Amino acid sequence: MVYKVSKKVKLADKFHMVTVQCPDIAKKIKAGQFIMLQTDDHAEWLKFDYHGGTKTYINIVFEESPATKSLVGLKKGNTIGELVGPLGNPTDLKDFTNICLVGQGAGIASVYAVACAVKNKNNRIIAIIGTPSKKNLFWEDQVSKIADHIFVATEDGTKGRKGTVDLALKDILKKRLDVIYLAAPNAIMQHISKMTTNFVKTIARVQVKGLEGVGLSGSDRVCFDNQIKLSCIDGPDFDAHKIDWEFMHYQNVPQDLVYKVR
Numbered sequence: 001m002v003y004k005v006s007k008k009v010k011l012a013d014k015f016h017m018v019t020v021q022c023p024d025i026a027k028k029i030k031a032g033q034f035i036m037l038q039t040d041d042h043a044e045w046l047k048f049d050y051h052g053g054t055k056t057y058i059n060i061v062f063e064e065s066p067a068t069k070s071l072v073g074l075k076k077g078n079t080i081g082e083l084v085g086p087l088g089n090p091t092d093l094k095d096f097t098n099i100c101l102v103g104q105g106a107g108i109a110s111v112y113a114v115a116c117a118v119k120n121k122n123n124r125i126i127a128i129i130g131t132p133s134k135k136n137l138f139w140e141d142q143v144s145k146i147a148d149h150i151f152v153a154t155e156d157g158t159k160g161r162k163g164t165v166d167l168a169l170k171d172i173l174k175k176r177l178d179v180i181y182l183a184a185p186n187a188i189m190q191h192i193s194k195m196t197t198n199f200v201k202t203i204a205r206v207q208v209k210g211l212e213g214v215g216l217s218g219s220d221r222v223c224f225d226n227q228i229k230l231s232c233i234d235g236p237d238f239d240a241h242k243i244d245w246e247f248m249h250y251q252n253v254p255q256d257l258v259y260k261v262r
Contacts, residue, residue: 003037003080006057011138012131014064015106018074019057025085027055031117032091032205032237035060038082039070046071049183049205050086051109052116061109061138088236091203093118096178100126101147102192104165107183108139110205114181115146124148126172130165130184134158166192179203182240186248193240204240206231206248223247 007019025035034049035058044067051059062068074080091114093099099118103111108129115125127147131137132155144150152160153168161168166188169180173195180202182189189204196202208220208231220231223244229235 003083005074005076005078005080008074008076011061013133013135015136015138016062016064016072017051017109018060018062018071019053020060020080020083021057022083023056025083026053026058029053029058029086030090031113033086033088034236035083035085035087037080037084039074040081043070043081045082049106049110050113052113059109061106063106087232089234091117091181091237093179093181093203096201097123098126098176098178099123100128100169100172100177100180102128102130102165102169102180102182102184104130104184104188105136107205108143110183111181112139112143112146114183115143119146126175126177127151128153128165128168128172130154130168132156164188166195170195173199181205181237186245189240190243190245190248193243193245197241202240203237204243205236206238206243208236208248221247 004021005018006021009017011017029050031050034047036045036047038045046067048060051061053059062071064072101111101115119125125147127143127150129143130153134154137159140152151168153163153165154160155164165184169192177200180196180200182192183205186207193202206222222229222231222238224238225242
């Protein structure tokens with residue numbers, strides 16, 4: 001099947017979005033799941049969260065890096081060689097009323113898709129989104145339309161709270177929260193999980209580099225509750241307090257997702 005690019009836009013400095021026509025996947029995929037794609041036969045397989053769409057297309061938000069160089073060069077009308085999905089399990093937050101969604105970098109698009117899926121008249125969503133600088137920030141307006149409250153964090157302080165999303169979260173931890181959902185680099189999620197242990201349930205969207213998305217290679221292993229799990233089969237959402245984060249440091253994580261917590 002041919003998957004055609006119907007839109008390619010630059011969202012902010014270093015962040016782009018590609019819209020791909022793929023009705024066979026779009027009509028089935030749900031927030032929290034992911035896809036694997038290969039731009040051509042010689043390119044590396046890449047893993048991306050579902051970032052919204054319709055029953056005919058999906059959006060893919062990504063940050064510029066050596067791995068995504070082939071995506072940066074795509075234009076409207078181009079085709080993608082292979083697209084596989086939906087993979088993983090949908091995010092399930094239906095049992096929670098006071099929900100805090102935390103997204104860093106491309107994770108902003110991930111939590112936006114989750115917010116759209118779970119928002120209803122009976123819950124309250126607090127969103128915390130973060131980027132290195134104001135020039136990297138995207139979808140603030142879109143997140144604001146779904147969330148009841150939104151907080152922005154930038155590392156250089158050019159917009160909102162100065163620092164990373166974990167620092168912004170400290171400002172609201174005294175509020176009543178039933179669950180915190182994280183889509184950020186592993187180091188930040190590890191730090192937040194330590195902050196919230198024995199305090200509030202925290203779900204982390206673990207960042208592991210899957211090679212084929214179905215678990216055959218075992219490359220996306222997660223040590224969870226003293227057992228080895230596969231992110232593509234058992235996740236990608238896991239209880240952050242039961243993850244062996246030290247084990248995650250030995251996994252093959254893409255360098256653009258490795259983050260130094262300040």
